[in-house]
Amino acid sequence: MHLVIIVDMARISFHSSHNKHMSAYRAIAKGAGRSVGKHMDDQVLLDRAFDGFTELPVKGAVDCDVHPAVPGTGALLKYMDDHWREQIVERGIDGLDAMSFPPGIGALGREDWRLPAGKPGSDPDRTIKDVLDGFDLSFAILNCLYHVQGAYDENMSIGLARAVNNWVKAEWLDRDPRFRASIVIPTESPELAVDEIDRLASDKRFVQIMMLAGGEIPMGRRFHWPIFRAAEKHGLPITVHAGTNYRHAPTSIGWPSFFVEEYVGHPHMFQMQLLSLITEGVFTKFPNLKFVFAESGFTWLPPSIWRANKTWKAMRVETPWVDRPPAEIVRSNFRFTLQPSDIALDGTGLAKTIEHIGSDDVILFSTDYPHAHFEGKRALPPGLSDSQIRKICIDNPLATYPRLKEASR
Amino acid sequence: MAKHIVARVEDIPVGERKTFSVRGRAIVVFNQGGEFFAILDKCPHSGAPLSKGTLVSLVESGEPGVYQRSRPGEMLKCPWHSWEFDIRTGQSYCDPASTRAKKYAVSVEPGCALAKGPFNADTFPVSLEDNYVIVEM
Numbered sequence: 001m002h003l004v005i006i007v008d009m010a011r012i013s014f015h016s017s018h019n020k021h022m023s024a025y026r027a028i029a030k031g032a033g034r035s036v037g038k039h040m041d042d043q044v045l046l047d048r049a050f051d052g053f054t055e056l057p058v059k060g061a062v063d064c065d066v067h068p069a070v071p072g073t074g075a076l077l078k079y080m081d082d083h084w085r086e087q088i089v090e091r092g093i094d095g096l097d098a099m100s101f102p103p104g105i106g107a108l109g110r111e112d113w114r115l116p117a118g119k120p121g122s123d124p125d126r127t128i129k130d131v132l133d134g135f136d137l138s139f140a141i142l143n144c145l146y147h148v149q150g151a152y153d154e155n156m157s158i159g160l161a162r163a164v165n166n167w168v169k170a171e172w173l174d175r176d177p178r179f180r181a182s183i184v185i186p187t188e189s190p191e192l193a194v195d196e197i198d199r200l201a202s203d204k205r206f207v208q209i210m211m212l213a214g215g216e217i218p219m220g221r222r223f224h225w226p227i228f229r230a231a232e233k234h235g236l237p238i239t240v241h242a243g244t245n246y247r248h249a250p251t252s253i254g255w256p257s258f259f260v261e262e263y264v265g266h267p268h269m270f271q272m273q274l275l276s277l278i279t280e281g282v283f284t285k286f287p288n289l290k291f292v293f294a295e296s297g298f299t300w301l302p303p304s305i306w307r308a309n310k311t312w313k314a315m316r317v318e319t320p321w322v323d324r325p326p327a328e329i330v331r332s333n334f335r336f337t338l339q340p341s342d343i344a345l346d347g348t349g350l351a352k353t354i355e356h357i358g359s360d361d362v363i364l365f366s367t368d369y370p371h372a373h374f375e376g377k378r379a380l381p382p383g384l385s386d387s388q389i390r391k392i393c394i395d396n397p398l399a400t401y402p403r404l405k406e407a408s409r
Numbered sequence: 410m411a412k413h414i415v416a417r418v419e420d421i422p423v424g425e426r427k428t429f430s431v432r433g434r435a436i437v438v439f440n441q442g443g444e445f446f447a448i449l450d451k452c453p454h455s456g457a458p459l460s461k462g463t464l465v466s467l468v469e470s471g472e473p474g475v476y477q478r479s480r481p482g483e484m485l486k487c488p489w490h491s492w493e494f495d496i497r498t499g500q501s502y503c504d505p506a507s508t509r510a511k512k513y514a515v516s517v518e519p520g521c522a523l524a525k526g527p528f529n530a531d532t533f534p535v536s537l538e539d540n541y542v543i544v545e546m
Contacts, residue, residue, distance in 0.1 A: 222473075281473025313503040314491035320470035320477075325503065 052347055052382030053374050056365075058390060060138040062397035062404065065241075065294045065337040065366035066131055068172050069121035070096075070146040070164065079166035084159035096160070098147040098243055105259060110372035120370035124175045131369045132178050134377060139397075139404055140369075141207060141239075142181040143294060144168055149187050149212050149245050157186035161196055165206075173205045180404065182210035182239050190226040197227070201234040207403045208237045208292065213266065214244025219273045220280030228286050235402050237290035237335070240273060242266045267342075270296040271304050274334065278308070281321040283333050290400055291334050295368055298336035299343060302356035305330055331359045335400050337366035338392060339373040341381045349383020364400060365393045410545050418517055418540040421445070428460045431546050436513065438542060439464065439496065441482050446496045447544045448485070449511035453501070457489035459510060464496065485510070514545040 070076060073094045077085050087093075097119075109120030113130055121127060131140050144167075148160035161184045168181045183206050185193035200206045209231050217223060219240070231238050249255045251265045252272070270293050277283070277291060308326035316322060322329070343349055354360050367379050374381075380389060398404055415429045415438060426439040428450050435450035437460035450460045464482040471477070484493045484502065493502040499512035520537040535541065 281470075284471070284473055316503060317465075317468045317493075320468045321473045321475075323470075 052349060053378035054380045054382070055377045056135055056380060056389075056393060057386070058393050059136040061135060061365050061393035062401075063131060063135065063137050063140040063367050063369070064292065064364040064397055064400075065239075065339070066127065066140045066142055066369045067121045067371070068124065068127065068142045068144050068168060069119040069370075070144065070167065071118055071122045075171075076146075076160070076163040076167050079170065080159060080163040084156070084163070087156075096147045096150065098145065098150060098246060107263065107372050109370050113370040113372075124172050127369065128176050131367060132176060135367065135379065137178060138394075139178050139180050141401075142168055142172055142179055143210055143239060143241050144181070144184055145241065145243060146184075147243075147246075148184060149215075149243075150247075151186075152188075152247070154186055154189040154192060158189065158192040158196065161186050162199075165196065165200055169200075169203065169205075173203075180205050180207045180401075182206070182208045183236070184210055185227065187211050187215050187224075187227075188245065190224060194226050194230045197230045197234065197236070201230075201236065204403045204406050206236070207401045208239045210239050210241055212243040212245065213240050213269045213273060213293075213296070214246075214248060214250055216245065216247070218276035218280075220276035220278070220282050222280070225282075225285065228282060228289055232286045232289050237292050237400055239292040239294050240270070240296070242270075242295040244269070266295070267297050267300045271300060274304070274330065275308060275326075278322060278326050278329050279319045281319065283329050284321040284323070287333075289333065292337065292364065292400060293334065294337045294366065295340065295371070296336060297340055297342045298357070298363065299341065299350075299353050301330065301336070302353060305357070327358065331357070331362060335362050335364050335396065337364050337368070338381075339366045339368040339371075339379065341373070343381050343383070347382060349381050351383035351385075354384075354388065360388045360391055361396055361399070363392045364397050412516075412543050412545050414518075414523060414535060414541045415447075415544050416542045418542060421542065426460055428458075429544070431544055434546070435460075436544060436546075438515065438544065439485075441496060445515040445517065445542055447513040447515045448494075448496070448499060449513070451511075452487045452489065452492070452494075453508050453510055454487065454492055455489055457487050459485060459487060459494070461488040462486050463488075465493070467495075467502075516543045516545075517541065518543050 073088055073096060077088065080088065114120050115123055115126060131137065144164055146164050148157055148164055151157040151160060164184045173179050173181055183197055183200050185196050187193060197209055209227065211219065244250045250262050250269065252268060256262045256265065282289065305327040312322060312326055341350065413431050415431065416427060421427045421438055421440045423440050423443055426437055428435055428437045436447050437450040439446045441464060448459055450458050452459055463486045465484050465486050466478045467480045467484050469477045483496050485496050486493050494500065494510040499510040501508035517540050520535050520539045520541060523535050523541055524537060
């Protein structure tokens with residue numbers, strides 16, 4: 001029911017972007033996305049917090065989370081095999097955006113990054129101008145969120161995933177040599193996912209594999225290990241992006257009623273996946289594998305790893321393959337994209353969080369374009385030293401993605 | 410480092426433990442499979458009485474799903490927070506670099522040897538024909 005309603009709204013919004021539904025929707029979205037409360041003090045604090053944000057003082061940063069939007073399933077047709085091209089048309093399948101991405105939501109499409117027509121992020125030339133040129137980047141990594149993982153038919157899921165990857169390659173990677181991309185996979189079918197990884201891995205512009213934060217079962221379970229084995233074999237990190245297959249409640253308390261509940265609740269899902277990956281022994285089995293949590297936030301990490309460390313000391317016999325404190329595994333095998341940064345509004349910014357995480361190697365620059373997390377080009381939250389900014393923008397991404405250093409083809 | 414006679418060997422049977430006060434400190438002596446181990450009866454983490462802890466095996470693993478069990482009864486699990494300490498070294502399993510239970514050397518000496526001294530028997534009566542548990546502190 002929920003899914004149907006949201007998909008309908010999404011359809012309404014991109015077939016007729018100026019109709020009354022859209023403007024009502026934008027008004028609601030603005031309320032949810034831009035203001036944290038009705039008290040003036042909160043708004044003042046929020047404005048002050050945005051004031052503390054700064055532009056990138058360096059050229060050649062790597063944006064590790066940019067979203068290219070598939071305009072509609074029609075745009076993928078020429079990138080599908082004959083069977084799926086005919087079936088998608090015959091059955092009239094369109095609008096496969098996840099319910100987490102109704103494009104009219106204010107937080108999901110920054111006002112000045114919206115297009116005259118079509119979904120935010122659907123025009124490669126605008127993304128080149130806004131992101132690659134706008135932030136003077138060396139690379140931007142594309143995480144396409146067209147919801148192919150939502151197709152329960154594994155055959156359709158891989159058919160669509162192949163089409164999305166081919167589309168990204170032809171319409172984006174070939175458009176600008178600074179684009180890099182994540183391989184989209186049918187997560188619930190590891191065997192087919194591995195085939196897709198193997199098909200694309202020789203193209204070094206694919207720098208990682210994308211999984212959504214929520215699937216059928218916790219991410220660390222053996223079921224997913226073939227994907228991890230392929231990732232390690234090809235030297236590809238796995239990015240875990242906010243979102244789920246939406247067949248299970250996206251929160252641990254059940255289905256939320258509202259977008260705001262789901263979006264604000266994302267970190268809980270990431271927190272559980274982080275624990276699942278660690279406790280199931282993924283890093284004992286695949287010690288070189290890196291996970292990049294994208295659009296996850298990361299200020300939730302300190303209390304989470306403190307609690308994990310404390311409980312591990314008492315319960316380590318349960319998972320003896322976890323042979324070091326979870327926080328150490330987080331620092332060596334996990335990375336987190338910068339935006340959104342859920343920072344304190346008191347001006348202290350990220351300094352304390354980074355100190356508590358115990359490493360400034362773990363954060364990777366991102367704009368999360370076209371989502372709205374900051375104003376203008378001021379993408380850097382306050383509280384970062386010059387050397388930390390350099391690490392976050394350049395050194396950390398280069399260390400995380402070995403393929404960025406290789407030749408572009 | 411003085412040697413203190415804390416008990417007759419028979420006083421701490423195999424699998425048992427007993428606490429003693431040595432120079433004002435609470436010491437727990439374990440008889441693990443006929444071998445004696447003495448540890449300060451205070452967990453280095455929060456001060457729990459380790460004499461109330463359980464002796465368990467060392468469980469390790471190099472591979473998810475594979476459990477390697479060794480050294481039965483040689484890991485002392487604190488009764489409060491379940492931290493494990495190696496009974497031979499006092500070292501914490503989870504934090505070997507900076508958390509260590511205070512361990513003391515223990516030996517067993519026959520009464521006839523003790524009579525020659527120097528030992529701190531305090532008020533402990535020693536007879537020549539028995540064997541004694543000695544803690545060095």
